Amino acid sequence: MYKRKNPLAAAMLSVVPGLGQIYNGELLKAGAFLVLNMLFAIEMYAVGFAAMTSFITLGTVPYEHNSLFLLIQGVMQLIVMLIFVLIVMLSMRDAFITAKKFNNGEAPNTSFSELFRAAKETGFPYLLTAPAVFMIIVAIIFPLLVTVFFAFVNYDFRNMPPAKLLDWVGFDNYRSIFTFASYRSTFMQVFRWNIIWTLLATTLQISLGMFLAVLCNQKFVKFKRLFGIIFLLPWAVPSFITILTFSNIFNVSFGAINTQLIPLINQLFFLNIGAIPWRTDPFWTKAALIGIQTWLAFPYVYVIVSGILQSISPEINEAATIDGVTVWQRFRRITFPHIMMIASPIFVVQYTGNFNNFAVIYLFNGGGPGSLGNMAGTSDILISWVFKMSTGDAPQHSVVAAILLIISAIVISVAIIVFWRTKALDMEGL
Amino acid sequence: MKGGAKARNIIVQMATYFTLITVSLSILYVIAIIVVSAFRPGNLVAFSLDFNIQWSLQNFKKLFTEELFGRWYVNTLIIAVMAMALQITIVTLGGYAFSRFRFVGRKQSMKFFLIAQMIPVNAAFTAFYVLALLVNGFDQYWFIVIIFVGMYIPMNMYLMKGYFDTVSISLDEAARIDGASRMRTLVQIVLPLVRPMIAIQALLAFMAPFMEYMLPSLILRASSARTLAVGLQVFIYEPRMQKVALFAAGSLLASLPIVVLFFFLQKNFISGLTSGGAKG
Numbered sequence: 001m002y003k004r005k006n007p008l009a010a011a012m013l014s015v016v017p018g019l020g021q022i023y024n025g026e027l028l029k030a031g032a033f034l035v036l037n038m039l040f041a042i043e044m045y046a047v048g049f050a051a052m053t054s055f056i057t058l059g060t061v062p063y064e065h066n067s068l069f070l071l072i073q074g075v076m077q078l079i080v081m082l083i084f085v086l087i088v089m090l091s092m093r094d095a096f097i098t099a100k101k102f103n104n105g106e107a108p109n110t111s112f113s114e115l116f117r118a119a120k121e122t123g124f125p126y127l128l129t130a131p132a133v134f135m136i137i138v139a140i141i142f143p144l145l146v147t148v149f150f151a152f153v154n155y156d157f158r159n160m161p162p163a164k165l166l167d168w169v170g171f172d173n174y175r176s177i178f179t180f181a182s183y184r185s186t187f188m189q190v191f192r193w194n195i196i197w198t199l200l201a202t203t204l205q206i207s208l209g210m211f212l213a214v215l216c217n218q219k220f221v222k223f224k225r226l227f228g229i230i231f232l233l234p235w236a237v238p239s240f241i242t243i244l245t246f247s248n249i250f251n252v253s254f255g256a257i258n259t260q261l262i263p264l265i266n267q268l269f270f271l272n273i274g275a276i277p278w279r280t281d282p283f284w285t286k287a288a289l290i291g292i293q294t295w296l297a298f299p300y301v302y303v304i305v306s307g308i309l310q311s312i313s314p315e316i317n318e319a320a321t322i323d324g325v326t327v328w329q330r331f332r333r334i335t336f337p338h339i340m341m342i343a344s345p346i347f348v349v350q351y352t353g354n355f356n357n358f359a360v361i362y363l364f365n366g367g368g369p370g371s372l373g374n375m376a377g378t379s380d381i382l383i384s385w386v387f388k389m390s391t392g393d394a395p396q397h398s399v400v401a402a403i404l405l406i407i408s409a410i411v412i413s414v415a416i417i418v419f420w421r422t423k424a425l426d427m428e429g430l
Numbered sequence: 431m432k433g434g435a436k437a438r439n440i441i442v443q444m445a446t447y448f449t450l451i452t453v454s455l456s457i458l459y460v461i462a463i464i465v466v467s468a469f470r471p472g473n474l475v476a477f478s479l480d481f482n483i484q485w486s487l488q489n490f491k492k493l494f495t496e497e498l499f500g501r502w503y504v505n506t507l508i509i510a511v512m513a514m515a516l517q518i519t520i521v522t523l524g525g526y527a528f529s530r531f532r533f534v535g536r537k538q539s540m541k542f543f544l545i546a547q548m549i550p551v552n553a554a555f556t557a558f559y560v561l562a563l564l565v566n567g568f569d570q571y572w573f574i575v576i577i578f579v580g581m582y583i584p585m586n587m588y589l590m591k592g593y594f595d596t597v598s599i600s601l602d603e604a605a606r607i608d609g610a611s612r613m614r615t616l617v618q619i620v621l622p623l624v625r626p627m628i629a630i631q632a633l634l635a636f637m638a639p640f641m642e643y644m645l646p647s648l649i650l651r652a653s654s655a656r657t658l659a660v661g662l663q664v665f666i667y668e669p670r671m672q673k674v675a676l677f678a679a680g681s682l683l684a685s686l687p688i689v690v691l692f693f694f695l696q697k698n699f700i701s702g703l704t705s706g707g708a709k710g
Contacts, residue, residue: 125531139580
């Protein structure tokens with residue numbers, strides 16, 4: 001009959017993809033893996049080793065070696081190596097499973113047609129996702145890795161390749177953010193406002209959207225469709241247009257709010273409000289920003305919540321009305337939990353999105369007024385500050401990268417905690 | 431007792447209408463300001479709401495004769511259409527795979543998508559800048575399209591997969607038993623049922639080039655390569671050369687296709703976002 005195969009031995013052999021498959025007697029599959037192996041070996045020999053060595057040194061001769069490109073090439077090589085590691089893991093897994101199957105009496109795939117069919121079967125989903133994987137590598141993984149490595153070199157306006165060489169500096173960039181008095185105070189002030197901004201603006205936009213949806217969904221309300229269309233407008237008009245318009249409307253000396261709206265309100269309600277220093281005073285800039293963000297973002301919440309409200313069966317509400325439950329109780333006990341059950345992941349994304357809401361902050365007042373040092377204005381959040389630092393006259397690319405990693409770490413850990421607590425990561429039914 | 435309830439009802443109704451109308455006015459005020467200013471002749475320093483003006487099309491004429499507005503419009507449309515085609519293809523194929531097949535690495539990828547959509551990748555300015563330098567991507571349509579689509583794949587894949595999940599798999603199985611190939615099952619049986627989500631994907635992809643400012647401003651550097659968002663911004667942002675009326679006219683033209691599409695696809699939007707998106 002046949003000798004038993006050792007699945008572990010097969011898997012260990014497949015550390016060199018293909019060997020485990022030879023051990024299992026699947027010569028064709030082994031051949032395919034060995035070809036991949038060869039390709040990787042050739043790639044390593046031709047460019048890989050050189051790329052990795054210069055990735056470590058980042059060049060030795062200014063002008064001749066461009067550290068920036070060497071770093072980038074190193075990242076690309078890392079991605080290639082990562083893909084090969086995945087192939088190794090796949091091969092080990094395959095060898096292990098095939099050996100087990102063999103011990104259970106299933107014959108290994110030896111004929112070409114069989115192998116082809118099996119590849120078509122298991123390969124189809126990979127084929128479907130391949131374009132997405134490619135795009136994710138180019139547009140997410142690659143920039144992310146580059147940013148990670150930028151955070152550990154000394155890339156700034158005093159040290160620009162190709163005239164200068166970059167060096168690995170370890171955690172120096174983080175050290176300067178948290179120990180240099182000027183950096184630290186800027187970072188802390190910007191960070192504090194960033195947190196306040198996220199909490200206030202997001203909570204307001206969600207509350208207003210939900211409130212209006214509940215209001216508009218009452219039975220007696222006429223012209224529901226008309227209100228619905230009007231409420232959709234701030235979402236439908238490209239936001240950069242409305243933000244830039246607001247930046248003009250809120251101008252202190254000639255903006256429409258101060259010259260038109262406030263006088264009108266004064267007339268209507270017999271008040272005497274003077275001109276408000278919207279864009280020149282930090283407090284009023286921040287107030288305006290939160291108002292604008294609420295104006296911009298409540299429609300999305302309104303639409304989502306309206307959709308959910310329509311899915312609550314009218315019987316529940318009617319039963320509640322007959323039982324003499326007040327409107328507020330009904331909202332707290334029935335409507336609100338129902339909305340949260342469906343929409344809480346969407347709300348989390350609203351918070352994390354606002355944490356990095358570049359457009360409103362940057363386009364409304366350029367992060368100003370005034371300055372907190374290091375190019376930050378009083379209404380800057382981390383991301384707009386970082387944008388100014390990397391596009392300004394004295395770019396600080398490495399410090400920017402370090403701050404970006406801090407931002408990402410914060411956002412990701414908050415997201416993970418929330419998703420973990422709401423069990424979204426359990427992936428029920430996967 | 432009855433009278434009291436009635437009076438309270440009237441108060442509730444009045445408060446409701448008052449709120450709804452106040453919010454509506456705050457929206458219409460801003461929109462009306464843009465529309466009216468677009469038709470005001472001569473250069474303005476500031477927006478204000480004033481219907482008592484000489485209505486003229488002068489600003490629109492200027493946009494196309496004195497500025498590169500037509501060019502920016504064409505650029506934006508080309509990028510938008512390319513992004514739309516690419517995104518629909520990629521997300522539909524991938525979403526189908528994630529919904530229907532059990533393959534190695536699937537769970538890990540879904541978790542990665544969930545987390546990755548939070549990372550502010552668009553802030554990796556320097557990385558994109560150097561990448562553009564390396565592959566000659568400055569002022570190129572294809573480069574910005576790949577980045578626009580690629581950055582949002584995790585979120586969109588998640589939405590799409592969720593929506594595919596709402597379509598019963600027994601449909602696929604029946605079609606397969608009847609001898610349809612995998613591709614045919616997807617295209618002829620399943621795709622028609624996920625049309626609302628495809629509409630959402632199309633709209634999201636189409637809108638991004640009209641909305642995004644940060645990355646295009648870094649990558650589309652020649653003034654003839656700008657998108658509308660980058661180009662229009664110059665009219666109002668640079669203090670010394672404010673062209674507010676031109677900005678308003680350009681904004682009106684730039685918003686028009688988006689607003690129309692938006693209301694056209696609104697129904698799909700609501701059903702797609704609440705059933706597919708939230709289910710996760």
